[in-house]
Amino acid sequence: EVQLVEAGGGLVQPGGSLRLSCAASGFTFVDYSMSWVRQAPGKGLEWVSAITTSGTTNYVESVKGRFTISRDNAKNTVYLQMNSLKPEDTAVYMCNAGRTWGQGTQVTVSS
Secondary structure: OOEEEEEOOEEEOOOOOEEEEEEEEOOOHHHOOEEEEEEOOOOOEEEEEEEOOOOOEEEOHHHOOOEEEEEEOOOOEEEEEEOOOOHHHOEEEEEEEOOEEOOOEEEEEOO
């Protein structure tokens, strides 16, 4: 079964940090670029970051310098390190590989 399972979300104060993880199974992880996408309450999907099979990374402008995407091919896992979090980062964060989506993990930034 092809599956992506996110973890690491939670409630954090502005300026805090969280590290999300996405564990992949059922497909050849090293052959896929991986992305993080988020959906804020009442809004549409927003692409956040991606990492290619060779490790090239890209970010939406609003998170550049604060978020870092990485992958561990030995563990079939992609990570999103989120620092200096802002209330506007509050969203459900989902990882994506091709046509496969995870269920998402909630990130809430609030004092």
